[in-house]
Amino acid sequence: MAMIEVAGLSKIYETPGGAVRVLEGLELAVAAGEAVAIVGPSGSGKTTLLNLLGALDRPSGGTIRIAGEDIGGLSAAAAARFRNRALGLVFQHHHLLPQLTVLENVLLPRLAGGWEEPAVATTQRARDLLGKVGLDHRLNHLPWQLSGGEMLRAGVARALLNRPRLLLADEPTGLLDQAATAQVAELLLQLNRDEGVTMIVVTHNTALARQLGRTLELAHGKLREAAR
Ligand SMILES: Nc1ncnc2c1ncn2[C@@H]1O[C@H](COP(=O)(O)OP(=O)(O)OP(=O)(O)O)[C@@H](O)[C@H]1O
Numbered sequence: 001m002a003m004i005e006v007a008g009l010s011k012i013y014e015t016p017g018g019a020v021r022v023l024e025g026l027e028l029a030v031a032a033g034e035a036v037a038i039v040g041p042s043g044s045g046k047t048t049l050l051n052l053l054g055a056l057d058r059p060s061g062g063t064i065r066i067a068g069e070d071i072g073g074l075s076a077a078a079a080a081r082f083r084n085r086a087l088g089l090v091f092q093h094h095h096l097l098p099q100l101t102v103l104e105n106v107l108l109p110r111l112a113g114g115w116e117e118p119a120v121a122t123t124q125r126a127r128d129l130l131g132k133v134g135l136d137h138r139l140n141h142l143p144w145q146l147s148g149g150e151m152l153r154a155g156v157a158r159a160l161l162n163r164p165r166l167l168l169a170d171e172p173t174g175l176l177d178q179a180a181t182a183q184v185a186e187l188l189l190q191l192n193r194d195e196g197v198t199m200i201v202v203t204h205n206t207a208l209a210r211q212l213g214r215t216l217e218l219a220h221g222k223l224r225e226a227a228r
C-alpha cells in the first residue's frame with residue numbers, strides 16, 4: 001500500500017524580494033512500512049518538503065496523498081485533526097512550550113481531543129517514551145532547563161505519543177552527541193522494524209541514513225536516488 005504519493009509538487013515562497021522557487025515538479029512514492037532518509041544541502045528545501053507532507057503548509061502546485069487522502073486541500077482544522085490522528089512530527093526546532101514540564105509537553109497531543117486511551121495509560125507511555133530517549137531523570141524540568149539535545153529528544157518522545165503511522169523527522173539527531181544519536185536512531189529503527197511505522201527522516205548523519213531503507217537526495221527542487 002502507498003503511504004505517500006506526491007506528484008508534480010512545487011513550492012514557491014513569495015517574498016518582498018521576489019519569488020523563491022524551492023520545489024519544482026517533485027515526485028515521491030513511499031510504501032507503507034518504508035523508512036526513507038532525505039539528504040541535501042542547506043537551503044535545498046528539506047524542511048519545506050516535510051512541512052508540506054505534514055500539512056503544515058500548502059503546496060503552490062501538485063498533489064500530496066497520504067494514506068490515500070489528498071491533504072493539499074484540507075482546511076486548517078481538518079489538517080490539525082489529520083496531524084493529531086496519524087502523524088508524528090519531529091521538528092528541527094523543538095517547539096516545546098516553555099511553561100510546561102518535559103512530561104507535560106510530551107502529553108500535550110492528548111489535549112487536542114478525540115483521545116480514547118485512559119489518562120493513566122497515556123501518562124505511563126509518555127514516561128516510557130521519555131525513558132527510551134534517555135530523559136527519565138528530566139521529567140519535571142522546564143524546557144529552558146534542558147540542553148539543546150535534551151529538548152530535541154523530548155520532541156521525539158512527544159511526536160510518538162499518538163502512535164503515528166507516519167513519522168516525519170527533521171534532523172532528529174542534529175544536536176546530539178554519539179551516545180544520544182545512537183539512542184534516538186535505535187528508537188526510530190525499532191519503531192520501523194517492529195511496528196511498521198513509515199518514516200521520512202531528514203538527516204546529515206550518514207550512518208543513520210545508511211540504516212534506513214533508502215536515501216533520496218533533494219537538489220534543484222527534485223528528489224533523486226542518492227548513491228549509498
Ligand atoms: N517562509 C519562507 N519564506 C521565504 N523563503 C523561505 C521560507 N521558508 C524557507 N525559505 C527559503 O526556502 C529555501 C529552502 O528552505 P528550507 O528550510 O526548506 O531548507 P532546508 O533544506 O531545510 O535547509 P537546512 O538544511 O538548512 O535546514 C531556503 O532558501 C529558504 O531561505
Ligand SMILES: [Mg+2]
Binds near residue numbers: 047048092170
Ligand atoms: Mg531544514
